[in-house]
Every structure is written in structure tokens, then in C-alpha cells.
Amino acid sequence: MKSLVHCAAKKSVEFRLRKLQVLSLGAEVLPEYKLQSQRIHKFTLLHYSPFKAVWDWIILLLVIYTAVFTPYAAAFLLSEEKKQKHRATIEERYSEPLTIIDLIVDIMFIIDIFINFRTTYVNKNDEVVSHPGKIAVHYFKGWFLIDVVAAIPFDLLLFGSETDETTTLIGLLKTARLLRLVRVARKLDRYSEYGAGVLLLLMATFALIAHWLACIWYAIGNMERNLGMDKPRIGWLDELAKQTHQFYNQSDENSGPTIKSKYVTALYFTFSSLTSVGFGNVSPNTNSEKIFSILIMLIGSLMYASIFGNVSAIIQRLYSGTSRYHTQMLRIKEFIRFHQIPNPLRQRLEEYFQHAWSYTNGIDMNMVLKSFPECIQADVCLHLNRNLLQNCPAFKSASPGCLRTLSMKFKTTHVPPGDTLVHRGDVLSALYFISRGSIEILKDDIVVAILGKEDVFGENICKHETVGKSSCNVRALTYCDLHKIHRNDLLEILEMYPEFAEEFRKNLEVTFDLRDEHCIVRAPMDGLGSRRGSRLRRSLKSTPCLSALRSESQESEADVPVIDTAGEKKTTHPHPFSHLIRLSSYLTCISLIETRLWY
Numbered sequence: 001m002k003s004l005v006h007c008a009a010k011k012s013v014e015f016r017l018r019k020l021q022v023l024s025l026g027a028e029v030l031p032e033y034k035l036q037s038q039r040i041h042k043f044t045l046l047h048y049s050p051f052k053a054v055w056d057w058i059i060l061l062l063v064i065y066t067a068v069f070t071p072y073a074a075a076f077l078l079s080e081e082k083k084q085k086h087r088a089t090i091e092e093r094y095s096e097p098l099t100i101i102d103l104i105v106d107i108m109f110i111i112d113i114f115i116n117f118r119t120t121y122v123n124k125n126d127e128v129v130s131h132p133g134k135i136a137v138h139y140f141k142g143w144f145l146i147d148v149v150a151a152i153p154f155d156l157l158l159f160g161s162e163t164d165e166t167t168t169l170i171g172l173l174k175t176a177r178l179l180r181l182v183r184v185a186r187k188l189d190r191y192s193e194y195g196a197g198v199l200l201l202l203m204a205t206f207a208l209i210a211h212w213l214a215c216i217w218y219a220i221g222n223m224e225r226n227l228g229m230d231k232p233r234i235g236w237l238d239e240l241a242k243q244t245h246q247f248y249n250q251s252d253e254n255s256g257p258t259i260k261s262k263y264v265t266a267l268y269f270t271f272s273s274l275t276s277v278g279f280g281n282v283s284p285n286t287n288s289e290k291i292f293s294i295l296i297m298l299i300g301s302l303m304y305a306s307i308f309g310n311v312s313a314i315i316q317r318l319y320s321g322t323s324r325y326h327t328q329m330l331r332i333k334e335f336i337r338f339h340q341i342p343n344p345l346r347q348r349l350e351e352y353f354q355h356a357w358s359y360t361n362g363i364d365m366n367m368v369l370k371s372f373p374e375c376i377q378a379d380v381c382l383h384l385n386r387n388l389l390q391n392c393p394a395f396k397s398a399s400p401g402c403l404r405t406l407s408m409k410f411k412t413t414h415v416p417p418g419d420t421l422v423h424r425g426d427v428l429s430a431l432y433f434i435s436r437g438s439i440e441i442l443k444d445d446i447v448v449a450i451l452g453k454e455d456v457f458g459e460n461i462c463k464h465e466t467v468g469k470s471s472c473n474v475r476a477l478t479y480c481d482l483h484k485i486h487r488n489d490l491l492e493i494l495e496m497y498p499e500f501a502e503e504f505r506k507n508l509e510v511t512f513d514l515r516d517e518h519c520i521v522r523a524p525m526d527g528l529g530s531r532r533g534s535r536l537r538r539s540l541k542s543t544p545c546l547s548a549l550r551s552e553s554q555e556s557e558a559d560v561p562v563i564d565t566a567g568e569k570k571t572t573h574p575h576p577f578s579h580l581i582r583l584s585s586y587l588t589c590i591s592l593i594e595t596r597l598w599y
Contacts, residue, residue, distance in 0.1 A: 040130035045119045047128075052119060059112055062105050063184050066177040067208060073098070074175060075215035075222075076259055102174075109151035109180075116147065143183055150180045198314065202307045209303065210274055213296055214266035220288050234285045240265055243281075274300035324362050329353065348419075355416050355479075374408075381407035388433055388483050391454060397503035402493065409489040413482040421482070422474040427467055428514055430484045431458040437480030441512055442473045450477070455511040461487055462505040464515065471516035 120130045221237045241247050249255035269282040273296040284293040336346045385407045389395045434455045441449040494501040
């Protein structure tokens, strides 16, 4: 019950972490192992809390609104207000929707400053700082100045002054809000690892800069037209008036092209200049317009190179897998040609490579896993083998530490249909657990068994002290996922966890034992096998009856046919009384041998 509660709590923490990572605009979201209850001062807000994440998104939307509307209002709307003979009263002006929105934006930016004074942060030691004094010092050294300048309500400071100069000054001072974009750009930098996110940000940046330049382009044309009253009218606004047949009339200040036509034409010119695709239908005529056009071209060349460079990198990243696939396939074909591999085997090589690539996308999962610390490797291996460790009865009684050790020793194998996993006569050095798919057991080309999910095959190491050889062929019928563990690794774990060894020996059920009882492997034992063998020899030497067993067993050890590693069959004639001696010795000493071997 406790494990279920712990699992549910862990899943809730993981869900909260994923949700915060999606919502939060900050790059300093705490990892899972730090998502714990923090001791914070009263009225202090955690920087990774859901409220702070939602608040950051609200501020982001207001900053985007400011970045788009403030330059447009300063360039287009203020110039239109100057032309109006009837000036709106204070009540009328502050009842307009756009003015109300501006006031709301100023109020929200001011509130954001107070919130930042009470929001925790992560220091250089990856510690959450919640002390109000330290938070204030950290904020003063960081973004405080930019936030204050962007939050100054210039409309309220210059309240009551309605001259043309004051209106122009207010429009220019409001552009200070754009400083907040620096902070937003720093927070959005965390999405630079995503190709689609980079493209979207680049296109949005390109459009925003074109919008700003269009506002400046109109301000230059409008300023020159108003100042050069005694000069010939050759600016782009006069050319637009001629093309649209909406001529300017000196007696009517509201004459000329509409504000919509002016903005669309200005935006069209900046986009065509930035992309170097100018058609000439909107062109600079005065010196000021030409100088500004040169600056636009310089900015456009840099943006053009930046955007297309990133696009090329993203496309190259998308096709990098295909390039690696063709390179590796070329190597395989060169290998086949050099060694003159016959066609059936060549086809198997190519088909296996194609399937393995489609299954793993050419990524060596083992190399990826080895790049992490052992504690993380154990957690990942425990997750990958969770179904096997939970469903197999042999591992039910294993402790958490034993399960982590077992999971580190298991290897996952993916086998396509038709491949032979084990040939007859192969050394049975591993135990196999089927996770997915079906296999068939063949003996003399006759199917003797078909195994499926959760079946086990190999040899039961708890019943055999020596390594055996396979009596059958094992072939995959479908795509199979297998978990295998080597004999020596399993014996080592059983020796490290003796309390688990007894339960494992009782509960292990090998669905099909491949061991050939007439063939065992005589080979030098290494690792755990040598230690177990040395323990057995010490037991034989230390007990008189066991010494008799040892001497007699040495005389008659060739009673069973033995096939050594060279493959030669050796037989000797048994001693005439060897069976009686061995029987009496086994009946006397079997319990002592088991005790010394397992405990």
C-alpha cells in the first residue's frame, strides 16, 4: 500500500513538473528532485509556481501588444490627432478604448515590479533564495531599471498638457516600453532547441522589425512633407496620393490617402526592402528617405543571412538522419563486396540493418545510457525492465536494491522474423525472457515448441552447476523483444543477495530448457564460477567424507560423455565400484555441500 501511495505521489510530482515546464517562460525551472516544499517567508512567491507561470504569460502578451501598438500610435495616430481642428477634451480622451488599454498596461507593469520584489530565484549554487532582502538586491542588480522605465505612466505624468509638443513627447516616451522585449527575448531563448520554434520566432522577429521600420518610414515622409512647405512635394506620400488619386489639399488637412493605405504601403515597402525584392512602385525620393532606405537594406541583409542560415541548419538537422543512414548502408555494401558475402546472407544483413535503423533511428541506446551517472542508469534500466520484474514470479521477492542490480545486468535484444537466436550446440551462457513476439524451438527441423510473451528459455542455472550446450535451434517467428541476462551476472547477483537466491530458485520456471544433458562445456571457470568452484573444492578438502567423494569423483568423472571446447568427445570406462561409493557419499554429505555453496 505504501509503495502505491509513493508511486501516485511521484506521478503527481512528474505531472506538475511537466506542466510547469510547459507554462513557465523562465529557464530556471527546478528539476524533479528539488520540487519539494520550500521554507519561504510570508508573502513570498515561488518562481516556479503555477500563478507565476500564468502571470508571465499575461505580461508576455502585454509586451507583444506594446511592441506592436506603441510604434504605430506614435507614428500614425498622433499625426492624425494633430490634423484635427477640434481637440478632444480630457474626459473624451481618457474614455477612448485605446487610452484605457494603455492605462491598464501601465498598471500591470507596475504590479509586475512589486511581484518581482517578492519572487524567489535560484542562485549560483542551485539554491532557492526566498529572503526578501536578497531578492530585492538581486532584482536591483538585474531587470529593475528596465522594468521601471517601461512601466512609467507618461500619460498620467503629463496629464492636462495637450499641446502638439507634449503629445509628440508622450508618443516618443512610450516607446520605452519596448525595453521589456529584451527580457522577453532572454526568456524565449529556451525554445531555441526546437526547429519549429526557432522558425516561428525568426519570422515573428522579422515581421516585428518590418512593422517598426514601416512606422519610421511613414514618420520620415510625414515630417518632410509638413516641414518643406516651400519645396516641391516629391516624397513617397505625394507619389502615393497620385497613384491612388487621393490628392492632398492645403485647405483640407484631412485630405490625402487614408491611414490604412499609408500603413499598408509603408509595410509593403519595408518588407520588399528587407527581402531585397523591391519592385520600384514605392521608392525613396528625398535624401532622408534614401538614407533610411540604405539602412533598411543593411538591416535586411543581416536578417536575411540570419534567417536563411537558421533555416539551412534546421533543414540539415532534419536530413542528418537520412545522410547517416546512406553512409552506413554504403559501408555495409562495401563490406559485403570486399568479403564476397553470398546473396542469402547479404540480404539478411541489409534487411536487418534497415529494420534496426527504423527501430532505433540509428541511435546507439547503450552509448546514450552510458553517458549518464550510474544512479540514473539504474533508474532508466529499472523503467525499461519494469514489466519483466513485476510480472515474472522469480523476481517477486527481490528487494529494491536487488531489482536495480538485476535491471543493470539485463540486456534488451530486438530480433526480426526468421533470425536464429540460438543454434544447436551453442553454449547456453544466458537466460532469455520474451517480452514481445513469438519464437519456435526446432530439433532436427521439427518444431517441438512455440513460445510467446512472458515465456523463458535457456537453461536453469539453479539445477546445473556447469554450463551446458543447446540441444535445439531457436528461431524468431515474428518481431521479438527479448530480455537476456548472462549466467555469470545472475550467479553474482544471487551470491550478493542470498535471501533472494532461495526464493529465485523456487519460483524460477524455465518454459523450455535447451540444455543437452549429454553435452556439457569443460572450460576454465572465471569470475563467479571460479569462486563457486573454489568454495566447493575447499569444502571437499575440509571434510573427510567429502575428500573420499572428491577422490572417487575424480576417478569416475568421465562416466558421462563430455564434449570439451574443442569439440572432441572423450569417454573412459567407469570404475566397477564407483557407483556404490558415490551413492553412499552423496547420501552422507549432500546437505553440507548445499549449506556451503549457498550460505
